[in-house]
Amino acid sequence: GAATVGNTIGARVLNAAAMTITAPDSISAANFPANSGLSTITPAAIVTVTPTILAPASIGQGADYALLKLSMVTDQDTAVMTAIRITKSGTLANGSVLAVRIYLDDGNGVYGPEDTQLATGAFPSPLNLTLSPSQTLTTTPKVYYLVYVLASGALIGNTIGGSVAANTDVTVTAPDLVAATNFPINSGNSTVAAQELGVILSETLINLGNVDVNTEYVVPTFVNATNLGNVPQTYDLKAQPITGGTPWTIGAA
Numbered sequence: 001g002a003a004t005v006g007n008t009i010g011a012r013v014l015n016a017a018a019m020t021i022t023a024p025d026s027i028s029a030a031n032f033p034a035n036s037g038l039s040t041i042t043p044a045a046i047v048t049v050t051p052t053i054l055a056p057a058s059i060g061q062g063a064d065y066a067l068l069k070l071s072m073v074t075d076q077d078t079a080v081m082t083a084i085r086i087t088k089s090g091t092l093a094n095g096s097v098l099a100v101r102i103y104l105d106d107g108n109g110v111y112g113p114e115d116t117q118l119a120t121g122a123f124p125s126p127l128n129l130t131l132s133p134s135q136t137l138t139t140t141p142k143v144y145y146l147v148y149v150l151a152s153g154a155l156i157g158n159t160i161g162g163s164v165a166a167n168t169d170v171t172v173t174a175p176d177l178v179a180a181t182n183f184p185i186n187s188g189n190s191t192v193a194a195q196e197l198g199v200i201l202s203e204t205l206i207n208l209g210n211v212d213v214n215t216e217y218v219v220p221t222f223v224n225a226t227n228l229g230n231v232p233q234t235y236d237l238k239a240q241p242i243t244g245g246t247p248w249t250i251g252a253a
């Protein structure tokens with residue numbers, strides 16, 4: 001039967017007579033009894049995986065993009081996650097998915113270059129991705145991303161998606177378990193399209209009014225960069241003073 005939570009368990013070798021050795025050798029009575037000490041039986045942690053679907057309806061050739069956002073949390077104590085198995089869906093050929101990756105979110109809730117890659121591989125499907133390092137899950141949620149990198153020549157009109165088909169496809173060390181809640185987790189399929197790049201910038205209007213001469217001012221403003229294309233892009237914003245003096249200090253938010 002199941003071990004009773006709260007009970008304790010240990011082991012003892014009482015004395016030298018409890019051990020057998022062939023003659024004429026003998027066992028010293030020193031250090032007996034040998035006790036392991038007691039361990040308390042605790043309940044297994046249950047991991048709940050909550051998905052957010054990120055896959056767009058259309059994705060450009062050559063895209064490096066997140067399909068799924070997976071938030072993982074235990075009901076108590078900790079659990080160690082060692083691997084995730086990914087099942088491919090859609091009509092796009094295996095070879096047109098150059099990489100399948102798992103990333104740990106840096107805390108901002110958005111997939112980007114600041115996140116930490118934990119595993120990478122390539123189909124055929126299903127693909128078991130071993131995490132390095134293994135991830136300790138706790139009662140505070142951690143967020144992970146399933147990411148595909150498509151070939152620049154991925155066939156336009158084909159579809160591509162992915163799933164974590166069952167709770168058993170998330171591997172945690174025994175005796176901990178992954179709850180069946182929310183499974184299967186499917187991204188849905190995106191249609192491959194020709195790559196489109198574009199960005200639009202919008203800014204605040206600055207009206208300083210009357211200012212004193214020879215006085216330094218901090219002028220808060222912002223510029224929003226909106227991606228108009230069908231592949232994720234990283235943009236750099238640079239500023240340069242138009243008059244002499246100390247250059248602007250640019251802060252990202």
